[in-house]
Amino acid sequence: MRATFPYLGYDTPAIRAFFDCIGAEVVEPLPVSKRTVELGVRYSPELICMPFKVTLGSFIEALEAGADTFFMAAGARRCRFGYYHYLQDRILKELDGRCRMVPVGQYSPYDFFFRVMPRVFEVSPWRVMRALRLMLVKSVLTREFRQGLNRLRAVDFGRAEELRQPTYEMVVKAGTPAEIAAARRELRRTFATNGDRPEVAVGLVGEIYYTLEQGANQDLELELGRLGAEVLFERSLYHHLRYLLGVDLSSYRSRRLAGRYLRECPGGEALRTVGEAMFYRRRNVDGIVHVFPFTCMPENIALEALQKFSEETGMPVLSLSFDEHASPTGLVTRLEAFVDLIKRRKRGRRLHRG
Ligand code: SF4
Known part of the structure; x- marks a missing residue:
């Protein structure tokens, strides 16, 4: 087999x-x-x-x-x-x-x-249990890789891209729990930003496959990083495994928060999309990027809820739908305009306060 x-x-x-x-x-x-x-x-x-x-x-x-x-x-x-x-x-x-x-x-x-x-x-089931535990431990490493990469990209894009491939190879090679722990330490050292902070941060929400798969979403995290925006995300294999095993508190939190704009679950991950957007607002992100496949009914319902959320809270939301005809140039143009908007909005607020 x-x-x-x-x-x-x-x-x-x-x-x-x-x-x-x-x-x-x-x-x-x-x-x-x-x-x-x-x-x-x-x-x-x-x-x-x-x-x-x-x-x-x-x-x-x-x-x-x-x-x-x-x-x-x-x-x-x-x-x-x-x-x-x-x-x-x-x-x-x-x-x-x-x-x-x-x-x-x-x-x-x-x-x-x-x-x-x-x-x-x-x-034996014991062997599967051992494999499941290893997958969970390794998914913590892959999530930290993506988090560290997104942060460093927003601070120093050139260095992040230089380090990306060798660091990813280290992640791939780490095979035992001890090697994974060592790789996590090395990862933190490699991707350290030495106190530098990104100018703006956006929360990524939407249909799970399109939030996780960089090839499918035309690597919008890379584009946002190039523009100086750190991409925060809740969706990862680690969270999904914990969710399936019934021990992921963030999914319960998202469902609770979503209730204000979406009471019934229309299917898919619509409730989580809306709940995560509200959670990111509490974390003071500067904008929300919502990604979903063009024909996705649950995410089209979430889109309406997010529009209402944006109107009420003033949080900028960029919704991007993808199909086989989605153009990379069109995507970059929209991301540029969005990041420009949230940067200007943030500077304006600072001036207003100061
Ligand atoms: S409608 Fe399609 S794209 Fe949307 S959540 Fe369901 S399977 Fe996924």
């Missing part, structure tokens, strides 16, 4: 660590590229959501590299996400009859980790 999973931005090495720890033979997915998107679009139903198309493209690339067992998140309520794995399974089987899809149950994680995985890989 040659297992694979969809590429997931900087969190990919943490997922890889899980599979390595249970002794699976892994075909590592390629970073999301133009070709990944083109492949996904070619084999997907036209009106399906973008995360379906991009993850399918990622699977097709892994299939070309010899993968035969595909692990895909599954089981969302009130949302098309619940059908992703059925449909992807059918498409992949049409391409190669030997393909097998293993749905990763989002609402029955204990069943998935301690019943499904031991059966699929013929290992």
